[in-house]
Every structure is written in C-alpha cells, then in structure tokens.
Amino acid sequence: MKAGRFWAWLTFALGAAYFFIPLIATLEFSLRMRRGEYSFDAYRVVLGDVRFQETFLYSTVIACLTIVIGVLLVVPTAYWIRLRMPWIRPVVEFITLLPLIIPAIVIVFGYIRMYGSNSPLPFLATTRGTDFLLMIGYATLALPYMYRAVDTGLRTIDVRTLTEAAQVHGAGWTTIIARIILPNVLIAVLSGAFLTFAIVIGEFTMASLLNRPAFGPYLQNIGANRAYEPAALAVIAFAITWGCMSVIQVLSRFAPKSANNPN
Amino acid sequence: MSETTYPDPAAARQAVPPARAEGMRLPLHWLGVAPFFIFALMFLILPTFYLVVGAFQNDQGEFTLANMAALFQPSILAAYWISIRISLASAVLGALAGLAIAVAIVRGGLPKWVRSTTMTFSGVASNFAGVPLAFAFLATLGRLGLVTVLLRTWFDINIYALGFNILSFAGLTLTYLFFQIPLMVVIITPAIDGLKKEWGEAAATLGATQFQYWRMVVIPVLWPSFLGTVILLFANAFGAIATAYALTGSSLNIVPILLYAQIRGDVLHNPHLGYALAFGMIFVTGLANIFYIWFRVRSERWLK
Numbered sequence: 221m222k223a224g225r226f227w228a229w230l231t232f233a234l235g236a237a238y239f240f241i242p243l244i245a246t247l248e249f250s251l252r253m254r255r256g257e258y259s260f261d262a263y264r265v266v267l268g269d270v271r272f273q274e275t276f277l278y279s280t281v282i283a284c285l286t287i288v289i290g291v292l293l294v295v296p297t298a299y300w301i302r303l304r305m306p307w308i309r310p311v312v313e314f315i316t317l318l319p320l321i322i323p324a325i326v327i328v329f330g331y332i333r334m335y336g337s338n339s340p341l342p343f344l345a346t347t348r349g350t351d352f353l354l355m356i357g358y359a360t361l362a363l364p365y366m367y368r369a370v371d372t373g374l375r376t377i378d379v380r381t382l383t384e385a386a387q388v389h390g391a392g393w394t395t396i397i398a399r400i401i402l403p404n405v406l407i408a409v410l411s412g413a414f415l416t417f418a419i420v421i422g423e424f425t426m427a428s429l430l431n432r433p434a435f436g437p438y439l440q441n442i443g444a445n446r447a448y449e450p451a452a453l454a455v456i457a458f459a460i461t462w463g464c465m466s467v468i469q470v471l472s473r474f475a476p477k478s479a480n481n482p483n
Numbered sequence: 484m485s486e487t488t489y490p491d492p493a494a495a496r497q498a499v500p501p502a503r504a505e506g507m508r509l510p511l512h513w514l515g516v517a518p519f520f521i522f523a524l525m526f527l528i529l530p531t532f533y534l535v536v537g538a539f540q541n542d543q544g545e546f547t548l549a550n551m552a553a554l555f556q557p558s559i560l561a562a563y564w565i566s567i568r569i570s571l572a573s574a575v576l577g578a579l580a581g582l583a584i585a586v587a588i589v590r591g592g593l594p595k596w597v598r599s600t601t602m603t604f605s606g607v608a609s610n611f612a613g614v615p616l617a618f619a620f621l622a623t624l625g626r627l628g629l630v631t632v633l634l635r636t637w638f639d640i641n642i643y644a645l646g647f648n649i650l651s652f653a654g655l656t657l658t659y660l661f662f663q664i665p666l667m668v669v670i671i672t673p674a675i676d677g678l679k680k681e682w683g684e685a686a687a688t689l690g691a692t693q694f695q696y697w698r699m700v701v702i703p704v705l706w707p708s709f710l711g712t713v714i715l716l717f718a719n720a721f722g723a724i725a726t727a728y729a730l731t732g733s734s735l736n737i738v739p740i741l742l743y744a745q746i747r748g749d750v751l752h753n754p755h756l757g758y759a760l761a762f763g764m765i766f767v768t769g770l771a772n773i774f775y776i777w778f779r780v781r782s783e784r785w786l787k
Contacts, residue, residue: 228591245629249622300515323722330530
C-alpha cells in the first residue's frame, strides 16, 4: 500500500502543479504593471475604468434577471411533473439536456435568424427586446444545471402531502408554489442561481453576437488591446467563480439530506 | 382544479398519476407544463430547426444538398478537422488525467482534506472557462508569460524557439485541459465511489492479484462511464469558442470561430452555407451525445 500512496501523492502533486502554476503566473503578471516593482496598478486601472463598471453592472443585472426567469420556468414545471405528470419526466429531462448538445453559438445564430427585425416576432428590432432575448439565451444555457438542482431539491420533500395540506387550507396553485414549494427547495434553487451567475457573468458568445455591452465582450476587447489589465481581470473572474462555488458548497451543508418520500 | 378528496397515504405513496387514476377528464394538467414546452419550442427547438432546415435549402427556398456538399471544401474540412482533433485530444487527455486524480483521491489513501479540497477546486476550475482562462494561459505560456520567462532565464530553454506556440493545436489543447480535467474529476469520482468494497474482497478471496482485480473488475465496470464522460468532454470542447477566440483572435481556424465570423460578416458569402456549418456542429455533438446516452444507460446498470 506504501507504493500506492506514493503514486497517489505524485498524481495529486502533478495535478496541483498544472492548476496552480497558471493561477500564480496570472497573479504575478497582474502585479507587474509598474516597472521594477509589484503593484496593484492594473487592478486600479481596471476597477476605475468606466466601461468595466458599466459592463459589469449590465451583466450582473442580466444575470439576476436570468435567474428570475430560470426559477419561474423551472420550479413550477419540476413541481408539476413530480405531482401530476411523472411519466413525462424523461421528455423534459431530455429537453433540459439539449443545451449541452446544441452549442451556444448555434442557439444564438438561430435567434438572430428567427427573431430579426423583419420576422413576425421582432425581438431584435429594439434594445429591450434584444436584452430579453439575451436573458432567454442565458436561461437556456443554465437550464441543465437549474433543472437538475431543483429536481434534486424536490426529491427531498414530500410534494404530494405538502400540496394536499395546503389545499385543505384553501391555498391556490400560486400560493402553493410561492409559499410552500419554493421555500422548501430554496437551497437547491439558490445553488442553481449561483451556478447560473457564474456561467452568465463573463459569457462572451451570445452577448457579442447580439451586440450587447456585456462583461464578456468587454473582457475580450481588453484582452486584444492591453497587456497587464487582462491578467487582473482573470484574477477577478476567478475570484467571482470561486465565490459562487463556495456559496453553493456552504448552502449544500444546510440542504436536507434524508428523503421522506421514496420517489 | 381543487381537490377535496383525501386519498389514503399509502395510495399517495404509489407513483400513480392522479389524472390517470381519476379516469377521463379535461387534460388541464397540461397547462402546468405548457410554459416550459412553449419556452423550449420557441427558444431552443425552433431556432435550431430553422437552421437545420435552412441548411438544406437554397436562396429560393427549394430543397438542395449543395450546402452540404459545400461543407466538403478544403478550408471548411480543415476547420472541422482541427476542431475535432483539439476536442478529442483535450477530452481523452483530460479524461485520463482526471481519472488518475480521482483514483488517487478516492483510493490512494490520502488524507481527507485532499479529497474535499480537490472536489471544491474542481467545481471552480470546471466553470472557469471562456475569456479569462485565455488571459491566464497568456500570462503563463505567452511570449512574456511567467513559465516561458522562467524557463528561459533558469534553464536557458526558449520554448518558442523550440516550436511551441500558445496559439496552436498544442497550446489550445493544454488550455482546454484546465476545465476538462476538473469536469472529469467531478463526474467520475462518484463512479469510483460506486465500486463496491465487496467486489475487491470477493476478487481477493478467489485469489486474484491486484492487477487481475483492476483488469477484470474495475476497468470493465468503469469503462462505460469513462467513455461516456470522454464524449461529454468532447462536446464541451467542440462548442467552446470564447477561450479560443480570446487566445488566438481568428488566427486558428476552428469551426466555432469560423461560424462566429460567418454570423458577423458572412465571410463565406452564402448565408445557407452558414446554416450548414451550424448543422455540421449539431451533427457532430449530437452524434457524440447519442453515444454518451447509450454508454450512460449501460453504466448505470452497475452503479445501482
């Protein structure tokens, strides 16, 4: 077993080296802006850039609205399927996996052709409409993760009993979903939400092809024109991703583990 | 829609859909899933369908295979070929490295913190893609990157003089591994956990050596999920564009970058050829995923 442990440590060390060297190099590079000494100049320049602030704000707002769309779409659907239409679940699961098969660039290409200004549904004719289409696009990208998270959350609660108890007290469907089901799967929903945020915040393809001033295209633009700022932005982006994943990890500790309903 | 009957709890536990159990009535329960299906149809299925149909039409809207045939011109074939090579290389290498790391942290007798740290980090790194990843690798292996500079000053090795270039097949593959390996770790670790201890004990009781146990038990059981994940990683790399675009601009002609240029400015001078390009991408990833589903079904038999 001693030899086995040696190989395990070696594998782990090699893996750690591959992953940490680029991170260290990026951090080091981002501090090199001032000649001859380390400084936070690159960060100061980036954070002080008006376009950074604008695009970051724009992407944050879009990400939050995407999460709202995702929750409104996924929670009632997953709930209803569990309650009333379990036989349709394979179909819905297959659809939620489609965004992993169809590349994002193809989806957005389809939008551009289908919803152009001359089409029956001219979303792309107005700025608001384009923003809406971008959010919809992001919601499809996040769909596989959101659906999985919520469906796993629903598995841990007794949907049927909760629904009947609420109905006995005269609750309607909106009340049941908003005040009974959603609070019960809140942790799962939040996990899905933070993952969505991590995916959406720096997304490049859709935002760029829809010509919206999002964070991803801004990153690309800086990368093509500057030397040290991109490294600082990479460090910031890594920190954001790390933050989202840490929140998910912390949340998972509060998630109910036991299922009182066998299905 | 209100239900005032009180079905007994035992009946409620059975997975009988009430709409069926109550016999014929208006299919109102479809209203509950209608928003989802309308969304999927409008923003996922129809836009894709639109491109697929367009790929088989000419400017007059008549059926044609000319666009498909046009895909086989050398420049487009080369784009598909390099895309497939990069995706395959990063998928296979990523899967092997990820498997090695997963086996090490699950079976290697390492302390507990190693496993939890690796899993957390893998969750982060598998989502750290796109433009920032390109920046990180430019800062590492670009012409002024830390590793490039250190290799030159410490060991007098100039990797660029030796033919390495971050804007190349090797460079892009190395970069993609940064999200491919962690994705493999995240997916395959549960499968390795699913290897039952009893199987190892049973094999040992029957006199199997460690090598025989691996060759005749572990590898056959893990094979479908391994292969399935390779395919998922392949599709993952094949559709990715942001990293490559930020890294190489349009100097490396992979399919997503070609399609991006086509959408922006009709560089192929034929809109329907653009549709065909998109159809080709769906065809490749779709084919890969059909294999994936097939292997998944086979592997889940063992992981119950």
